[in-house]
Every structure is written in structure tokens, then in C-alpha cells.
Amino acid sequence: MLEREGFELMGAAFEVYNTLGSGFLEEVYQQSLEIELARRRIPYTPQQELKLHYKDNPLRKTYIADIVALNQIIVELKAVSSLTRDHLAQLLNYLKASRLSVGYLINFGHPKKLEWQRIVL
DSSP: OOHHHHHHHHHHHHHHHHHHOSOSOHHHHHHHHHHHHHHTTOOEEEEEEEEEEETTEEEEEEEEEEEEETTTEEEEEEOSSSOOHHHHHHHHHHHHHHTOOEEEEEEOOOSSSOEEEEEEO
């Protein structure tokens, strides 16, 4: 499901990591990935609000996804030394809230490699 699109997305993420390396704040990677997605003509929406519902009733609480790529893929960015279960849980909640089925958790903070996980519901 959305394998080719995910491959293109991750190509952009690897380009950002290979150019910047680790050590910057998440906002720097967010803006850089947005530039790289635009350069590759991959449609995206930054900081997209995700509305929550309880039994078809809207809640006041909302989530903000770092990026929604191609209107189909939630992208959650991190700049931490290592990903945790809490980061994964955040992405899962975003997928449930958005009713989208594919998400990528991308960590630019690991000093030796780009860490990432692909989640399909």
C-alpha cells in the first residue's frame, strides 16, 4: 500500500539527512524536508490539523501532523537520539485520528543513520 509513494518520500528524507546530518532541531529538518519535497514535486501539507471525534461527535482537542504527503501519508518527524514507543504511539494516534492507513516516523537525530519506521494500519 503506497510503497512507491513511500519510497519517494524516504528518498527526500535521506537527501535531507545526507545533507544536514544530525544535531539540528526538529524545525530545521521540517523546513528542509518541505523544501526537498517541493523540489521533487511531491505534494504535501505541513502542520495539518487532525480533528478528533468521539462517536461521530467532534472533540475540541486536535492533533497537528508534521506533514501529510500526497494527501495519504502521515509523516511524523523527530530529532532525538533514538525513537521510543511513545513516538510510535503518537504516529498511531495520528493515523487513527486522520483515518489514513500509512504513516512514516522519521528520526533525523540519530548520529549515525536516519532512523525510520513505516506503519500500515
